[in-house]
Each structure stands twice: as C-alpha cells, then as structure tokens.
Amino acid sequence: MPYRRPLGLSAYLALTRAGTGRSYIYPDLNPDLPVVWCHAARSDTARRLEHLCRRIQLQRDDVQFVITGAMGDLTMDRLYSVDAPEEAQADIQAFLDWCRPVLCIWTGHNLRPALMWRAAGRGCRIVAADITDGAFRIPARRWLPDCSAATLDLCTDIFATDESAMRSMRRMAPTHAKLHNSGPLLGAGLPLTGSEDLREEIQDMCAGRPIWLAAHLSPGEVQQVLMAHRAVSRYAHRCLLIAALQDESGRAAATRTLEDTGLRVCDWDNGDDIDENTQVVLSSDPDMLGVWYQLAPVTFLGGSLVTGEHGHDPYEAAALGSAILYGPNVGAYLSAYSTLVEAGAARIVRDADSLATAVRATIAPDVSAAMALAGWTVVSDGAELTDALVTLAIETIETAEARP
Numbered sequence: 001m002p003y004r005r006p007l008g009l010s011a012y013l014a015l016t017r018a019g020t021g022r023s024y025i026y027p028d029l030n031p032d033l034p035v036v037w038c039h040a041a042r043s044d045t046a047r048r049l050e051h052l053c054r055r056i057q058l059q060r061d062d063v064q065f066v067i068t069g070a071m072g073d074l075t076m077d078r079l080y081s082v083d084a085p086e087e088a089q090a091d092i093q094a095f096l097d098w099c100r101p102v103l104c105i106w107t108g109h110n111l112r113p114a115l116m117w118r119a120a121g122r123g124c125r126i127v128a129a130d131i132t133d134g135a136f137r138i139p140a141r142r143w144l145p146d147c148s149a150a151t152l153d154l155c156t157d158i159f160a161t162d163e164s165a166m167r168s169m170r171r172m173a174p175t176h177a178k179l180h181n182s183g184p185l186l187g188a189g190l191p192l193t194g195s196e197d198l199r200e201e202i203q204d205m206c207a208g209r210p211i212w213l214a215a216h217l218s219p220g221e222v223q224q225v226l227m228a229h230r231a232v233s234r235y236a237h238r239c240l241l242i243a244a245l246q247d248e249s250g251r252a253a254a255t256r257t258l259e260d261t262g263l264r265v266c267d268w269d270n271g272d273d274i275d276e277n278t279q280v281v282l283s284s285d286p287d288m289l290g291v292w293y294q295l296a297p298v299t300f301l302g303g304s305l306v307t308g309e310h311g312h313d314p315y316e317a318a319a320l321g322s323a324i325l326y327g328p329n330v331g332a333y334l335s336a337y338s339t340l341v342e343a344g345a346a347r348i349v350r351d352a353d354s355l356a357t358a359v360r361a362t363i364a365p366d367v368s369a370a371m372a373l374a375g376w377t378v379v380s381d382g383a384e385l386t387d388a389l390v391t392l393a394i395e396t397i398e399t400a401e402a403r404p
Contacts (some may be wrong), residue, residue, distance in 0.1 A: 037065075103124065215244045245283070
C-alpha cells in the first residue's frame, strides 16, 4: 500500500467513510483455515476463477475460497459466492472481518477503491488479473478526481492479457505494482485423463477409419447428430461416430432413436467391441470422455443445438487436440467459444445439415490438425496466467502463515 494517498483516492475514501448500504448474511468459514478471495468481472470469469481455485486446492486442500462480483454456476467445495459489500466503511469492515483474506485476485475494470484500500490495509495482498486494454471505472461522482491509477497501485502485481494492455498499464504508471504480460485467464481445468493402453486398443479396432465425436449430447440433439452422420457417411462411408451422452438419463431414449435409424451400433458401456461394420459407438461413461477426445480429430460439443441449453466448456476438448464444432446456444461459455473461433480452432453450426457440412470439411487431416493446433495454443497460452497465479497464491498463503 502506498504511504501517501493521492488526492483523488483520499477524497473518494472520505466520501465512503460514513453510511451503510445494506445488511449481509455470510456463511460460516473455518477461522483456522486461510482464505483466498476472488472478484469476478462477469459470470464466465467466475467459472474461470473456479478452475483457478481448483488448481490451488490441488496443492493446498486446506484453503477456503470466496468469490464476489458476478455469479456463475459454481459447484466447488469450500468455495463461497457472496455479494461484494457496498463502498461504505461499515459494510467493508463486516466483510473483511468475516473472511479475513490473505489474497485478493481482482479481475476486470470495475474497481472498488474503498474495498481494495481497506483490504490492503489489513495485510491482504491484492493482484489484478485478466486486465485488457480498456478504461477503468469506479463508483464515484463525476466531479471527483479519477483514482483508478491510485487504486491499481494497491496491487502488488498486475497481469495484462496482451502487449496492448501492457502499454495501457505503463501509461497509468503504477509505482508499486509489478506488470506482467501473461495472457488471458482461461477456464481450462486439468486435462481429462484416460488409459493410454485403452486408447491404443480402440484405435486398433478402428483400423484407420475417420472418426468424429459428439460429446455431451442432450436427448434433443441425438436425432440431429444421427442425421448429420448419415449425410457424412454418404461421402465417407467408413466414417465412425462416437456418441457420448450428456449423462446416463438419456441412454434409453438415445438407444430407441438409434434403433429407429437402423445404424449399426456398438454399445461400449455394455461391453460391445468396435468392428468394421460399426457405424456409431454409444457411451455415457464420463470416465471415457478423455479417451474419446484423443481419438477423434473433430468434436461436436453438445448441449448447444437445442434452445434452452447453455453449452459446455470447450477447453476440455481443445486441451486434448480436437477441432471443435458447436451450436448457437452456448451462453454459459460464449467468451471461451469466441476466443477459440477467433483463433481458428472452432466453428459454429446451426442444424443437422450445417453440422454434416462442417464435419465433412473439418475431418480432413490437414484441416482438423490446423484447428487442433490453434486450440491447443490458446489453452497453452492461457495456462501461463493460471500457473503464475497458483504459484503466487501458494507463496502468499505460506508467507501469511509464517507471520508471528
């Protein structure tokens, strides 16, 4: 924390000293365990931060996590999503008394100067991550001097997404924060795993046949995917579809739909083997998904064609070297899909016909390889920031524990 507060920050803090916003009811935390606090700029950022927290938890399973800001569909144990307090001293004090964070990872450009100042004053290390080239905003009256630069100077580290963001940060000239060009924060978790021996065994069964995967299929998508596969098979008659269902609940309906089509099916989960006559492999075993991704150079990610669905994380497929196709209903992961599309790693489809066209175009080895490389590069670049933040978090927790 700077020893002398700039005029703009001093004026802002003076205005937030009095008053209160509203009452907050916080869940119980274990007072003996350290807390890492993350602030999410958007709901998709909250999911990315959850992945980061999982990575930290792998190294320190005694850490508790608090996420404020935008809320996402978070399921991690010992992670608590709560509203950030108003910029009022009493509210901020109640929040900090409750969670006592040793580290705050702040994302986005909406700054909270009073909250961040008082957190830093209590010894909480603050870092800003996933910072792009854009204007910062504070909840202050227009006549107040801008205190964005002074607020950022409360950070020990600022992680910019690219060189343009780095130039913007240099112009703001924070004197205490260390600047890093570390790429964006991605939601890529640990890659799915699968038996290498099993993958090689299945690859031998497929005998060089072209393969595509439809993963996380919802019941309403099975018919459209099978129609697309029939169309693809007219051009590549040996082509094999792996239909990996979203969960076991859709198996009975999918089996009936497959029987109606007359396609020759291998029910992998029930012990069937793949042979030369197999046209569709059916599976609902989530433990097989990593193997399927590695086998298939092209993946259609389900939960995206039917209205009301919200998509699935595309980074799990990209991390294992698969080109990605997806439908229009991916609101929960729109930012991730947009990043992959921009990199040339993903392509949108809208119905069975466009899915068939996309599969035919991307299953060519040179095309799928180029898309897969682009996706893997995105995931690898994003891993730099995640790795840096995990290391920083562990070091910060250990430093806090070493204090007398």
